[in-house]
Amino acid sequence: xxxxxxxxxxxxxxxxxxxxxxxxxxxxxxxxxxxxxxxxxxxxxxxxxxxxxxxxxxxxxxxxxxxxxxxxxxxxxxxxxxxxxxxxxxxxxxxxxxxxxxxxxxxxxxxxxxxxxxxxxxxxxxxxxxxxxxxxxxxxxxxxxxxxxxxxxxxxxxxxxxxxxxxxxxxxxxxxxxxxxxxxxxxxxxxxxxxxxxxxxxxxxxxxxxxxxxxxxxxxxxxxxxxxxxxxxxxxxxxxxxxxxxxxxxxxxxxxxxxxxxxxxxxxxxxxxxxxxxxxxxxxxxxxxxxxxxxxxxxxxxxxxxxxxxxx
Amino acid sequence: xxxxxxxxxxxxxxxxxxxxxxxxxxxxxxxxxxxxxxxxxxxxxxxxxxxxxxxxxxxxxxxxxxxxxxxxxxxxxxxxxxxxxxxxxxxxxxxxxxxxxxxxxxxxxxxxxxxxxxxxxxxxxxxxxxxxxxxxxxxxxxxxxxxxxxxxxxxxxxxxxxxxxxxxxxxxxxxxxxxxxxxxxxxxxxxxxxxxxxxxxxxxxxxxxxxxxxxxxxxxxxxxxxxxxxxxxxxxxxxxxxxxxxxxxxxxxxxxxxxxxxxxxxxxxxxxxxxxxxxxxxxxxxxxxxxxxxxxxxxxxxxxxxxxxxxxxxxxxxxxxxxxxxxxxxxxxxxxxxxxxxxxxxxxxxxxxxxxxxxxxxxxxxxxxxxxxxxxxxxxxxxxxxxxxxxxxxxxxxxxxxxxxxxxxxxxxxxxxxxxxxxxxxxxxxxxxxxxxxxxxxxxxxxxxxxxxxxxxxxxxxxxxxxxxxxxxxxxxxxxxxxxxxxxxxxxxxxxxxxxxxxxxxxxxxxxxxxxxxxxxxxxxxxxxxxxxxxxxxxxxxxxxxxxxxxxx
Numbered sequence: 001x002x003x004x005x006x007x008x009x010x011x012x013x014x015x016x017x018x019x020x021x022x023x024x025x026x027x028x029x030x031x032x033x034x035x036x037x038x039x040x041x042x043x044x045x046x047x048x049x050x051x052x053x054x055x056x057x058x059x060x061x062x063x064x065x066x067x068x069x070x071x072x073x074x075x076x077x078x079x080x081x082x083x084x085x086x087x088x089x090x091x092x093x094x095x096x097x098x099x100x101x102x103x104x105x106x107x108x109x110x111x112x113x114x115x116x117x118x119x120x121x122x123x124x125x126x127x128x129x130x131x132x133x134x135x136x137x138x139x140x141x142x143x144x145x146x147x148x149x150x151x152x153x154x155x156x157x158x159x160x161x162x163x164x165x166x167x168x169x170x171x172x173x174x175x176x177x178x179x180x181x182x183x184x185x186x187x188x189x190x191x192x193x194x195x196x197x198x199x200x201x202x203x204x205x206x207x208x209x210x211x212x213x214x215x216x217x218x219x220x221x222x223x224x225x226x227x228x229x230x231x232x233x234x235x236x237x238x239x240x241x242x243x244x245x246x247x248x249x250x251x252x253x254x255x256x257x258x259x260x261x262x263x264x265x266x267x268x269x270x271x272x273x274x275x276x277x278x279x280x281x282x283x284x285x286x287x288x289x290x291x292x293x294x295x296x297x298x299x300x301x302x303x304x305x306x307x308x309x310x311x312x
Numbered sequence: 313x314x315x316x317x318x319x320x321x322x323x324x325x326x327x328x329x330x331x332x333x334x335x336x337x338x339x340x341x342x343x344x345x346x347x348x349x350x351x352x353x354x355x356x357x358x359x360x361x362x363x364x365x366x367x368x369x370x371x372x373x374x375x376x377x378x379x380x381x382x383x384x385x386x387x388x389x390x391x392x393x394x395x396x397x398x399x400x401x402x403x404x405x406x407x408x409x410x411x412x413x414x415x416x417x418x419x420x421x422x423x424x425x426x427x428x429x430x431x432x433x434x435x436x437x438x439x440x441x442x443x444x445x446x447x448x449x450x451x452x453x454x455x456x457x458x459x460x461x462x463x464x465x466x467x468x469x470x471x472x473x474x475x476x477x478x479x480x481x482x483x484x485x486x487x488x489x490x491x492x493x494x495x496x497x498x499x500x501x502x503x504x505x506x507x508x509x510x511x512x513x514x515x516x517x518x519x520x521x522x523x524x525x526x527x528x529x530x531x532x533x534x535x536x537x538x539x540x541x542x543x544x545x546x547x548x549x550x551x552x553x554x555x556x557x558x559x560x561x562x563x564x565x566x567x568x569x570x571x572x573x574x575x576x577x578x579x580x581x582x583x584x585x586x587x588x589x590x591x592x593x594x595x596x597x598x599x600x601x602x603x604x605x606x607x608x609x610x611x612x613x614x615x616x617x618x619x620x621x622x623x624x625x626x627x628x629x630x631x632x633x634x635x636x637x638x639x640x641x642x643x644x645x646x647x648x649x650x651x652x653x654x655x656x657x658x659x660x661x662x663x664x665x666x667x668x669x670x671x672x673x674x675x676x677x678x679x680x681x682x683x684x685x686x687x688x689x690x691x692x693x694x695x696x697x698x699x700x701x702x703x704x705x706x707x708x709x710x711x712x713x714x715x716x717x718x719x720x721x722x723x724x725x726x727x728x729x730x731x732x733x734x735x736x737x738x739x740x741x742x743x744x745x746x747x748x749x750x751x752x753x754x755x756x757x758x759x760x761x762x763x764x765x766x767x768x769x770x771x772x773x774x775x776x777x778x779x780x781x782x783x784x785x786x787x788x789x790x791x792x793x794x795x796x797x798x799x800x801x802x803x804x805x806x807x808x809x810x811x812x813x814x815x816x817x818x819x820x821x822x823x824x825x826x827x828x829x830x831x832x833x834x835x836x837x838x839x840x841x842x843x844x845x846x847x848x849x850x851x852x853x854x855x856x857x858x859x860x861x862x863x864x865x
Contacts, residue, residue: 031737032744036783039383044747044783045464052459085376086517086535094518094535150569158576165573166565168537260565262536269566270373270536273740 001303008296015292016285020073023284024066027277034058034275038082056082056277069281079278083270088282091267096286098168099256099263101175103248105183110190111241117191118198118237119225122206133195140192145251146258149185153259156181166260182259186251190244197240201233208232234305242298246291360556360846364864366581367561369571374539374562377530378516379501380453380460385585385854388498389562390539392857394436395501395524398427398446399492405765405852406664408492412441412502412525413480416495422487422806425495427480433548435504436529443474448505450482465494465763487804489811493764497855527555527860538563549860554846556863575601581841584853589645590712592837600842605835606849607661609770610761611653612713614705614721614829615746617754619780619789622699629826631690631697633680635728640682641720642832645713651833654679655823657760657770658815659833661851664765666812673816677823687728700725704735707757708742714757717831721755749782750789758787758828765852767815772799775822788827795821 035052036044053059057068057079072079078088121130157165169178205211206229214224249265256265264283271279302309374387382391399416402409410416413427433441450472453460468488473481484491494500507515507523514520521530525548528541542559563580565571568588574580576598587595587603595603616623616632623629633655642650651659654677663670691697707718718734725732732755737745746758762769773779776799779786795818802814838849846861 032741033748033782036744036747037740039461039747039783044461045467046781046783047456048459048461048463049783051456055459083375084373084535085381090519091535146567150567153570153573158573161577165577165579166570167563167579258567258570260537260563260567260570262534262538262564266536266566273738275740 001300005296005300008292008299012289012292016288019288020070020281020285021066023281024069025062027275027280028062030275032275034082034277037275078282081271081279082276083274084276084279088278091279092264092282092286095262095264095267098261099249099252099265102179102183102186102252102256102261102263103245105176105179106186106190106248107241107245109183109187110194110244113187114191114194114241115198115230115237118195119202119230121195121199122202122229123225125203130199133199137192137196140188140190143188144254145186145189146254148188149182149255149258152181152185168261168263179261182255182261185259186248186255189251190241190248193244194237194241197237198233201236202229205229205233231305235302238301238305239298242294242301245294249287249290360554360861360863361865362556362863363558364556365559365561366557366841366844366859366862366864367563367574367579368582368584369563369565369574369580369586371564371566371568371571371586373536373564374533375461376516377522377533377539379498379503379522380458380462381516382498382501383461388854389584389858390530390533390541390560391498391501391522392526392855393528393541393560393859394522394526394530395498395503396526396857397496397498397500397855398429398502399496399500400857401493401496401765401850401852401855405850408496411496412446413495416492418492418806422804423484425482425484425491427482427495429478429480430548431478433525434546435507435525436523436544437504437507438546439504439506441502441504441525443477443480445505446480446502447472447474448508449502450480450500452503452508453499460499462494462497462499465490465497465499487806489768489803489805490764490766493766497763526857528557528560531559536564553861554863555860556846557859560859575839575841578841581844582847583837583839584849584858585836585838587837587839588710588712589834589837592647595837595839601839602842603837603839605837606853607851608761608834608836609659609662609765609851610759610834610836611657611659611770611830612717612757612759612832612834613657614717614831615756615758615788616827617750617756617787617789618791618825618827619751620754622694622696623754625694625696626825627690627694628696628700630680631687631694632725633826633829634683634687634690635724636680636721636829636831637682637724638680638829638831641713641717645716646832646834651835652679653830653833655826655828655830656819657774657828657830658767658819661833662762662765662767662770664767665808669809669812669816670767673819677820680826680829682724684727691728697728697730700730700732702731702733703754704733705755705757706735706737706742706745706753708737708739710739711759713832713834714759718757721829746787747783747785750780750784750787756787760785767819768799768802768811771815771818771822772803775799775818775827790822790825790827792821792825794818 035049057065080087081091117133121133124130153165156162163181164178167178169175211229214228253265253268256263257269268283368389370386372386375381377391379391379395382388396412398411398413399408400411412430414430416425416427418425429443429446435441453463454466454469468484468486469482470485471483504523511520516522518533518535521533527544527547529544531540531542533539539562540559543555543557547555568591571583572591572594616629618624638653656677705718705721707714709715722732745753745756760774773785775790775795777791777796780789798814798818802811805811843865844862845865846863
């Protein structure tokens with residue numbers, strides 16, 4: 001399994017080269033001169049613009065610009081943000097933890113609500129709980145995350161005053177209080193998907209022969225549900241849920257901008273809007289790595305849940 | 313990536329929702345018009361109190377704490393509290409008052425500015441400000457290698473010297489009517505030579521910040537989240553009021569609806585400028601918040617690319633001016649009392665000198681009030697009306713009045729049987745068009761506000777042909793030799809009456825050539841929690857130390 005993981009990680013190297021090359025080209029094809037955008041809609045002295053262009057490494061043909069960028073990147077220097085005038089690596093290091101906390105909390109909420117809900121729905125098929133769960137899933141899947149975030153702010157912050165309207169808080173407890181709303185808004189879609197997956201996988205498991213056998217043995221319903229049916233139903237749930245981390249990452253871009261969280265997501269939004277090439281380049285590479293490792297981790301978890309799956 | 317673009321459509325949708333959900337039974341919007349004089353002053357009630365913390369919301373991450381890179385509407389809130397300029401704008405921005413310089417004199421030929429520097433001013437690290445710091449600061453902004461965003465303001469400066477311990481002499485290579493204003497902007501903020509040299513590249517960045525002589529000192533800047541400044545107790549000008557507040561947090565909140573929600577929950581105390589017009593009704597409905605408007609030097613307009621057919625034809629441009637109902641659009645977005653426009657970007661609040669002459673000129677200016685018959689006649693006379701079909705108007709959707717003006721323009725063209733297409737871009741792409749090569753659009757919705765309290769600050773950047781280049785603001789690519797001559801000449805004069813005469817003449821020629829449709833002179837919106845007092849906001853708030861005299865009631 002270790003050899004398998006190493007091989008997969010090695011395969012990441014050419015992918016990263018390819019992605020960096022394509023990103024480099026694509027962002028330069030997008031309309032809008034970054035120098036003019038950095039200067040933010042005000043008068044620019046042509047001499048100043050020229051110096052900035054030089055500082056930003058935007059002189060010469062794009063291919064030699066790429067080679068120059070690659071040379072620096074390989075030595076660990078990902079450059080400086082055009083707009084924020086800060087080192088890209090330290091920007092990412094500053095901002096990544098908040099996004100990870102947000103996604104982690106979101107995932108926790110999604111699993112803690114989604115899996116039990118799905119089990120309950122499968123257990124009480126066609127009951128009020130089942131229909132209510134399906135309705136919730138429908139809403140969760142169709143409401144865009146920025147929309148649920150804003151509705152959440154209006155209801156829970158403005159009306160009820162339970163949570164702050166924005167921001168990330170300072171100490172851990174305060175931070176949990178602040179992140180509850182954004183994480184819940186972000187989790188809605190994943191709750192929906194997780195509960196639907198759990199429900200259908202559980203229904204399938206519950207109608208299989210070994211469950212009949214377990215029932216015939218007189219095992220308590222709880223044991224049948226959790227120990228036998230759920231464990232077997234988990235594989236598709238794990239696949240779908242872990243792939244959801246990717247969607248949570250994308251969703252965090254929206255929820256962070258909407259709720260004023262200074263994480264990686266708002267950094268990406270800002271960078272793309274402002275044609276901040278070095279930041280876009282670095283964050284896209286980071287996301288590539290994140291997605292690849294996520295997929296690998298999912299494959300490895302299969303082996304843990306179902307020992308019949310051998311990786312090698 | 314399309315998701316990100318989709319976000320542009322978000323504000324309208326959310327606002328509709330916010331108004332439905334929150335402002336049920338709220339008051340109707342009254343005017344955001346630029347009507348009152350110096351706006352939004354928190355009437356003092358009793359003696360100011362020391363202490364208290366406030367939170368201010370801004371829409372984006374500040375560029376830097378370094379004044380050299382403060383040339384936008386968000387960086388200045390912290391920068392102008394920490395570092396200070398030599399002079400400051402006062403009396404509703406019509407005059408310059410002493411600040412770190414006690415006085416200044418201009419030589420008869422307009423080439424030498426002699427500044428007396430104030431003694432006894434302390435930097436936040438306890439060291440005294442000296443003339444060396446002043447000379448260092450001005451030369452730093454002028455240094456091409458720094459690429460300061462405000463370096464152009466000192467472009468005509470040839471030399472800066474300190475002949476003695478209380479005098480700084482600024483020598484120009486040629487007279488520059490705008491130089492005195494540059495002494496009150498971030499281009500003349502005094503930084504500590506010792507601190508800047510010690511920190512090198514890190515100066516102004518989150519890990520180091522900045523020190524200055526201002527009423528508040530830099531505390532922290534958490535990238536993407538907030539900046540924080542705290543009261544400086546050794547402030548030199550304490551005798552004239554504040555600082556009173558313990559500290560100020562400047563919170564980055566890109567989403568307008570969230571900023572407004574922050575006002576509702578009381579988590580946000582103060583928002584200047586960053587309130588879209590479609591949120592005015594919601595903000596007005598909040599009990600503990602005052603929404604006021606300050607005159608601005610700002611204008612919004614539709615600009616024709618005069619280098620492209622058929623917009624190179626003056627009759628076409630005049631016809632389109634007559635076809636567009638400016639009043640309807642203005643009132644829709646800025647209320648019934650919104651200041652009426654004429655065919656100039658110099659709105660009445662920019663008449664900072666020789667006001668009677670400007671008033672007389674204003675009365676003569678065409679307003680191009682909507683008249684479809686005149687529009688049709690002019691189009692027929694032009695003979696090129698057919699070429700208008702299929703032209704594109706570029707605009708962004710995040711500012712309601714910009715989007716509204718573009719949609720109304722397409723509509724009014726439709727009434728003439730002309731099909732103009734919408735070219736939707738992001739705000740940043742629009743910036744790149746307005747300040748780019750000026751050759752890659754037909755029509756554009758543009759906006760601009762003078763950096764200085766001077767009519768030339770709106771006329772020269774937008775209409776002198778030297779600014780058709782990349783980085784220049786002449787978005788209509790307007791070229792008129794006579795206008796060029798007048799605008800260049802007035803800039804070399806110190807006599808204001810003479811300057812007014814030349815500027816007024818240029819204004820008239822531009823109005824007749826109609827390179828733009830002026831749609832609005834929006835005021836600056838300011839929302840403040842009622843627990844605050846002592847604030848005053850002027851047209852040039854972006855160069856001002858806004859929080860010095862603010863206190864919690």
